[in-house]
Amino acid sequence: MSQYQNSSNRATHDINHSRFLVDGRGLSKVFGTLTAVSPLDIAIKAGERVALVGPSGSGKSTILYILAGLIPPDSGDLFLDSKSTVGLQPGRELSEFVGLIRQQLDLVPQLPVVQNVLAGRLGQWGLLRSLVSLFSARERDSVLATLSKLGIADKIDEPTSQLSGGEQQRVAIARLMLQAPKIILADEPVSSLDPARADEILRLLTGLADDIGGVMVASLHAPDLIREHFTRVIGLREGVLQFDIPSEELMPSVLEALYDLDQQPIPIS
Numbered sequence: 001m002s003q004y005q006n007s008s009n010r011a012t013h014d015i016n017h018s019r020f021l022v023d024g025r026g027l028s029k030v031f032g033t034l035t036a037v038s039p040l041d042i043a044i045k046a047g048e049r050v051a052l053v054g055p056s057g058s059g060k061s062t063i064l065y066i067l068a069g070l071i072p073p074d075s076g077d078l079f080l081d082s083k084s085t086v087g088l089q090p091g092r093e094l095s096e097f098v099g100l101i102r103q104q105l106d107l108v109p110q111l112p113v114v115q116n117v118l119a120g121r122l123g124q125w126g127l128l129r130s131l132v133s134l135f136s137a138r139e140r141d142s143v144l145a146t147l148s149k150l151g152i153a154d155k156i157d158e159p160t161s162q163l164s165g166g167e168q169q170r171v172a173i174a175r176l177m178l179q180a181p182k183i184i185l186a187d188e189p190v191s192s193l194d195p196a197r198a199d200e201i202l203r204l205l206t207g208l209a210d211d212i213g214g215v216m217v218a219s220l221h222a223p224d225l226i227r228e229h230f231t232r233v234i235g236l237r238e239g240v241l242q243f244d245i246p247s248e249e250l251m252p253s254v255l256e257a258l259y260d261l262d263q264q265p266i267p268i269s
Contacts, residue, residue, distance in 0.1 A: 024066070026040070037073075055258070059236045069088070101189055103188040107168060107171060117143045118175075150174055152171070166201075202228075232245070
């Protein structure tokens with residue numbers, strides 16, 4: 001059995017939890033009568049890149065939002081770099097650990113690129129500095145250097161709404177680079193992209209995670225991209241863990257069984 005499979009068994013062993021950047025124990029979430037995530041253990045070490053897969057409604061986004069601190073779990077404990085999220089403030093403290101890119105990108109289209117990128121620093125600044133920086137672009141040089149790495153330095157003063165979809169994704173990545181979190185989360189980051197562009201965006205995100213010595217967790221569906229860019233894959237169905245395996249073990253038959261809604265899901269053990 002893989003070292004990753006059946007991670008709930010971790011509780012029965014003498015494990016040094018401090019070696020995990022992400023350590024969730026018994027995490028669950030219920031919305032009304034819907035169980036979005038059944039009690040789940042998830043532990044991720046620095047350097048790992050983890051893909052979440054599963055049908056719509058399987059709990060992928062809910063897990064990402066719990067890890068990002070956007071929604072609280074109904075049960076369980078979450079530790080980021082050995083610190084309990086219970087003691088972390090949603091602004092400055094949490095932003096040092098976690099950065100999230102959603103499919104919608106969460107950019108302000110009316111603002112120029114420079115201000116959207118500077119938003120990556122809001123969690124680290126006080127209110128006064130945030131207001132001054134957004135309107136004066138006092139860290140323009142940092143933004144310009146970041147955009148240069150992504151090939152869009154010439155767009156720094158353009159309204160974000162005038163950029164192409166691919167350029168806007170780079171703006172969102174630049175914002176994340178300026179934030180420099182230890183844990184990078186991405187919710188369906190390449191679902192609307194062609195294969196070549198999807199590969200490029202994932203290379204940028206995983207490269208960022210490698211540069212800062214952190215981890216990346218993303219929800220997506222393409223097995224070729226998972227095997228190319230991720231070290232580990234977690235399968236979910238109806239909020240229940242189905243498998244947690246190295247990405248090279250992700251065979252077509254495993255995904256077919258996961259997405260076959262006519263079959264009763266059976267976790268791999």
